Amino acid sequence: MLLSALLLTTALAVPAASDCAGLEPDSWADLCVISSDEMKGRMVESEGNARARAYILDRLTEIGVQPVGESFEQPFSFERAIDFRDENSPRETINAVNVIGVIAGRDRSRAIAVTAHYDHVGRTDEGEIFNGADDNASGVAALLAVAEHFIANPPEHDILIMAFDAEEGGLRGAREVVANPVEGAAPVVFNLNFDMLGYSPDNDIWAAGPYHTPALHPIVEAVAQDASITLAAGYDAPDGDPRNDWTLLSDQGAFHAAGIPFLYLGVEDHEHYHQTSDEFETINPDFFLSAVSVAVELAERIDADLDAVTDR
Template sequence: MRITALLSSAAFLGLAACSSVAAGPSSDYDGLDRAQLLDDLQILASDMMQGREAGTPGNALARGYIIERLEGIGVDPVGESFEHPFEYSFRRGPGERLPGVNILAEIEGTSDSDHVMVLTAHFDHEGMRDGQIWNGADDNASGVAALLALAEDFAENPPEHDLIFVFVDAEERGLQGARAFVANPPVPEENIVFNLNLDMVAMSEDRILWAVGTYHYPFLKPMVERVAERANVNLPMGYDEPGGPPGSDWTMLTDSGAFHAAGIPFIYLGVDFHPHYHQPSDTYENMTLEFFQDATETILDFAREADANLGMIAEESGR
């Protein structure tokens, strides 16, 4: 479904006109487009998207925007379409199934390796409650905007290994889109060596971006440490050890949990809980935008580091 068929609002069209939607990377591409990154965040978190709740027109509108950006970047869909529908159950009657749609894009690597890295960010949020929009700027318009920036960079400078970009639906309903992807991947499951998951990367007064997952996969620690040495944000490791107080283990709280459950190594990059988390105040205006831009630079650096080390990850994990 084309976004142009969904939109009739002059206000949204004016906002989108500032975003270079569907414009491919220029020939003088020189790295992360920090202005485009903010445009994507602002549009995805706008009132027009109505909180992007799974199964709603606002969610479909966000999906259309993401697909047009991918088309403009010039990446290929996985299969014949970017859209990959699935069904799931969620607090409904026996046998009742709800629809969701993941968005899948791919970039072919320059080597003949079978190793694949899957990069994920969920685009759904909480929708509307009592007539109030829960915009979900940090959760997770920020991860989607960052993932679009990574797709643009890798499209211009191809990776060594094949990459699959998954813009995940229905995360807020129990990681449903990620579970659907892992249950029916478009490549042999054993070829998926690593998952890099982005969820909430735009709000940190302390400029801290957490790297979650090294407790389970300690061989990933040197990668995180190398990127942390180069980063202009703080990149500590943690929030992944079991047995602590509630909220101290994020392993299964976001889409990377579905990959971990299948034995696929992961790193989840995200900020700490903050006052806007799952609140209507999670808006573009309340984000720490310079941190978000710097964090996305670090995320891109980490994705490049992971691509360069997929062979090591496969060997250490036995995949």
């Protein structure tokens, strides 16, 4: 069954997404394609998920990112309860695929994992599509922008570009990478994760992680000073209300649980979160492109100050 899933990936043509043709810059076009109807909501193990993966793989190749080993695709499987409300219900095996590449740094002994999940929640029983423009086509578009930046500006350390599958419902892709590090890759010493960078009625975005790694505060503050949107550190301190602590709520949670420092960039939950209204048309391009710029600058500064943020 796993082999069949891999064959599906290579057999599917990348969708035309004709409405996205000619959009600029690249990150805006990437967001448009990944959140288009052709992807059918990108549910793990679905045809639409495979289409999104094929697009990401093509973009990484176009940008110049190299695979780790022979392939960008890193398949894995996991079991889950068929009825998610009852852990004792019969279980099913899910086959998923992470997409992972590397940009070589001057120091190849350690790596920064820059991550975003590409899966989403699929369709309603009536066939309406959860296109997930903000969650998380926006994060994947930022991930690709970071890759473009480091290809043009070689990093100090290896940059692992990781597009995770199966984040929805358990951070499965991130947990797989942490439990089974990618063979041939330098050890991950820091995680920069993007999840929901596209929609904020208040024009603000949050950086979670400095509570756990105080050396991140000056980096976030320096980026915030020049940003055209409001960037602030927060949503990472345990205060008794789990909604106010995002530490474990996206893929960075798997790295944090393993003792790897992280910075998570994302917006607050909003009225389109996990709704069919989370469409490309709801994204404010000025906000999104500013958020992408913030993501790229954070990546650059973390690479430059890796010793400080890893307490090495």
